[in-house]
Amino acid sequence: MATTDETQTDLVTVTIDGKSIKVPKGTLVIEAARQVGVMIPHFCYHPKLDPDANCRMCLVEIEKMPRLQTSCSTPVAEGMVVKSGSSEQVETARKSVLDFILANHPLDCPVCDQGGRCDLQDFSHEYTATVSRFSELKRVFQKEYFSPLIETQMNRCVQCLRCVRYCDQVMDVKALAPVGRGTLTEIKAFGAHELDCEFCGGCVQICPVGAITSRMSMYEFRPWMLKRTDSICGYCGDGCQLTYQTKNNDLIEVSSTYGSGRNNGDLCARGYFGYQVSEHPDRLKTPMIREGESFRTVTWEEALEHVGQSLLAIKQKHGPDAIAGLITGRCTNEDLYVFQKFMRGIIGTNQLDSSVRSGHLAGIKALQRVQGTPRWTVAFEDILEADVLMLVGTNVTETNPITGLKVKEAVKRRGARLITIEALEPAIGTISNISNLASYHFSVRADRIHEAVLGFMKSVMETHGVDQEIRGGAAGFGNDIFSRLSGMPWSKLEQMTGYETSRFAEAAAVFCQGKKVVVLVGQGVLRSPGGYGTTMNLLDLLLLTGKMPRPGCGVAPLAELNNDQGAFEMGAVGEALPGGVPIDHAETRQALTRAWERSIPATPGASFPEILGRMKAGTIKALLMVGENPLGSLPPSSGVEQAMQKLEFLVCQEAFRTETAGIAHVLLPVATAAEKDGTFINTEGHLQTVRKAVEPAGESRPDWEVFSALSVMMDDPMEYLDVRDIGKEIRNLLPGTRVLGPAPMPPKPDSQTVQAYMAGEYQRDVAVRYRLPEGPEPASDELVLVLTQSLFHSGKFSLKANGLIKVESAGRLYVNPQEAGRRGLGEGDRVALHNSQGSVEVTIGFRERIPSGMGVFPEHFDGEICRLFPYTVDPETKSLVWKSTVVRVEPVPVLPGSRK
Amino acid sequence: MSEKLQKEVKEILARYPVKRSALLPLLNLVQEQEGYVSESAMREIAGVLDLTPAQVFETVTFYTMFHLKPIGTYHLQVCRSLMCALVGSDDVVDWIKKVLDIGPGQTTPDKAFTLSVVECLGSCGTGPMMQVNDDYYEQLTEAKVKRILDDLRRDGTSSMKSGPFMHPQPVRP
């Protein structure tokens, strides 16, 4: 391999146990040793953490150094000669460290869940720690209850503090405290309280011994009994790699591995503790057909026959457009692809939609319109390497926790500057708060994010003008937006956002200096009215500042569900074919027609709000519902109930009997993410493999099998051998799905599309996007009420995850304690919320991170409260927008004798 | 927080470029005011310093001078390290027991006195000695201990306490 002079000076040669290697300057001896195959034992070292050199297990002999050195904290130097296994002195030192640790270690390996994968156990074997000469009494800690999910056994602790350091350095949560001093130090939560944190499970995973273990599967296994299956988490769009550990088809636990997956071994509560959803006793296990008020269990044959015949009958009687379908972005690409193929090719309609509509689509459409690709032009690596990061409308810690970790790492360890615009106060709580890390944070009410972005853009334009290159090539675009922004009075922007011009100017200066700038856009934008326009404006901002075509820069909308991105790319929306291209895209239509050997319907598709309308109007008679639950997730104001009641035929492919499934005519049990093979595309646009870890519950099947079987029943067979067979078909049609690997290769913006956009295409809606709203401000005693995602749940699906329910099992109206104080409300008080839609009673909870004037309710528990929400349909994305409303708050009088 | 306290907190914060540095001073302040560091105080300090309560807690428990529970009005701390032990510090504990009928770790029923044995207080040339709240009492004898305890009970202080330290006093030729 040719090396340039430059790389040579950056490399140093070290010799470890006689093996020489060239490694980059600054590499730690322990890492250099790993590269030559010398494994240096250690407890406290972990590549994710700053070295602490406390356990003293990794001591090595280094020539010309007077005493043994810790290899975890010593960087290599040119010509360094290191002895590890080849030094007797080192051998003695390591043995003695084990001797010291074992002195106070309980030797309770037979009942310890770490047994079989315990570093202390392994090293004791390796160094044949002989009979301990410790004849004193061992340290014994009083057993304390730690948390419902995590067990501590402090007698086993080796005090390496990896848990504490992980909780601080990686998670930024800082929930764990080493309490006391010396040998009596133990890891605890605050005071006498049980642990209240993000429950990422990081402390469990990083503990080298059995001091911190999971309570989910206590005493149930030995590591060697477990079968490991690497797969991708089925909750959010981050697409974390996790390993399902199973025993006899039972899910025992989930783990992750440093260096693996887009998450690099990190997980969140949903990933680590949310796996039991597959094993919930409420799982649907057999197909069922409605008979009057109840269901009758039937065989798959009978169910499929019934569905196939019914659909055929409706199609024959009313035409294909009397049938519509809705699918969830939790499904695999293969499920999604076969679904839309079934709808288009077998039924013959474009009336299909998926969960991507309810948020992520706003981002995708904006990306596609401006840069010609529906994918990010950046990847997680670009977040890590960014010098300026901007987060708009995303409480990323709760919605996309692992993307959040990338942001934390970039800011905390790599010195990136962070600008955040989000309805969050920078308060410290039991979970981390990304705004605490921001250099500039704009804490604006949920309904003022658009205006804050306009203020920010105005400041950027006014202080730094338009980028030189843009000025030449697309002067009109720049001048137009500049003049629109100039026309907005600062006084009004200041009043709407609560921030002064100078504050915007300071943040703008930081933004403009950025060479690598990534703008993350979250639910606070994507699910709110005008969210598409805000995303478009942020793309404009990158274009105007010349950052957009540069590598490492981009706008990155965050996907809510694990495969929302895949839902769009597989064509599981009415207006797009596989590849995300418009329905009239001739080339694709041709290719599909050829591949499917079926014609593609030409009538434009319908979005779910439109489908709802047609259901109400009675033109849609049958609905194929795949993992979606409109009855349980849409506000009554949408008229969803009436629409569903009018259906002649409703089929639900579901894992649970949801509200919608409850009124179905046929129930078909389907597999969850842990029970099937396939692929997901994560929020970055990275295609990843999903592997079956356990057999589907009861008679459940993967969704694609159901569509395939139905096609047979409908005499138009669309058969596949297995999921790989579908994968092949997809790959042949869609070049973007051919890449499987450790990291995505983000597409570049399509320059023609960008040029066309700036040359005039932008004018289509520019007036709408660059306009300040005129509507009335909420009255001072009113509360802007927003439904948001909690860190501990994902839609309604995770409510079936036992572990997550132990952390969060009910919803409260969270308000700022000061806000509550002003209203004379205490934590736990009952209040009534009123608006024109109705009244609902809720319980008050406190969260310092919620700004005044706002109330937040976790959407997972919105059963009652969603009655208060009116809805609008976004004109551009055709999505139902309804997560925000305005309410009056009144205390509920406490009846005498009743307890609060 | 009283206005005076708020001013003091502000003044402490102004000494450091990084907020967390004010943690020990604020804990000292709290303990001075309340006699111990309560859970609510830890939460409040965490709020002032942008720390989590756990961060405050881990720090509090590292240092031996902080009490997590209320103790007696007068905290008698007898040095038991070698240098004081050589000159009779173990006797001091016995003398105190004789007067107050409490041993190390115990508090008198009226909550007036708590007795602790502690490690070196930096008074090795003038042992045996003890610290009572902020004050040092050195070169203790049985009679002196008895008088100090009487004084404290009666006046809340004792003239036997040490002033600015110098030992030995210079010998004038």
Add this chain to the structure above:
Amino acid sequence: MPVYEPILLKNMEQPGYTGSLKDYEQAGGYQALRKVLKEYAPEAVIEAVKKSGLRGRGGAGFPTGVKWGFIPKDHPGPKYLCCNADESEPGTFKDRQLMERDPHQMLEGMLITCYAIGAETAYIYIRGEFRLGAKILWRAIDEAKAAGYVGDNVLGSGRTINVYVHQGAGAYICGEETALLESLEGKRGLPRFKPPFPATHGLYQKPTVVNNVETMANIPHIINRGWEWFASIGSPPKSTGTRVFCLSGHVKRPGNYEVPMGIPFRELIYEFGGGMRSEKPLKAFIPGGASAPFLTPEHLDVKMDFEALALAGSMLGSGGVTVMEEGTSMVWAALRLMEFFYHESCGKCTPCREGSSWLVQILQRIWHKRGQSGDIELMEELCRNIAGRTVCAFGEAEVGPVLSTIKHWRHEYESLIQESAVSGRGGRELPVLAL
């Protein structure tokens, strides 16, 4: 009794000297600071201190000027001086006197140091128990601020130097310079591994000098009277100047005595200390604080300087000399010190954390006549596996008393173990230790 010219204790030994700014100025105080600001470039101050041969008075004895020289000169951000007033080494009580009786002397030294290293902020980290000392220091800082020595534009020089007192809260380990920095940052006082050293990555990861109180107190005198003068005192070239030795234990007149380095222990103990308190002869002495290995009467003529003590197998340490008379059990003495070290081990490094608890339990057993054969050898081996295997010097310190008492008085251990064999009480009992 020989008479030596006091340097550090000179002012406070004057009748009526209160340590106020007025008294200090009348005694010639703050002239060195004026001189430095007017006549010295910062590098010249460092050079003078280097040439004076002044070595740290806290325990490690690192050359002070050299330490200052490690501070990067062109560092753009802030630099810090921390004065280590966490005097906690058993046997040591000199800093307390220097602070409480003549606070401006050390303060002037700190201001000169700040000028030399380019620090605008200095903290005095004083142990939490020294409430009186902290009060006196705050008062001195206020006085100095009012007089223009501290604050913005010190004596019209354009330099800003602010000094603050920072009280600890009970942790011996915070006398270790990096643990002190952690503690000053509001964290648990756990020592940091080195490198990097505080000179480049100190307080808040900025260049920092940490110097002991007595070290600081010497600085004005070196400036006032010249490094040549200072370098001629004591036992040059490696142990220059005086030391304030702290005499404790079984002597007639314990206390602080300032003498030139290099006088023999015999002189300190028998001339200054007036000899043993009773008829019982001297059995053992600790020459430099609890961390220094014990010495025997044979070592009474060892010179009290850095080199001579190293040769004798001990160290000059913090200057705390503790004398023990015949009849004192050396096992008991070692146990008392080990209990101290067990109590104060921060717990960061495995060998120190676990080793101190192990050693203390063995010593407790032996002392309570429950020793077993092999205990001595086991302790020796444990000590070997602690020393040199830890982040800070605490590991070396804690094994000193055990190893040196075994070395010189092994028979005392053996006879206690023998007694246990006779009584047949060997074996386990409930642990005696409590934290």
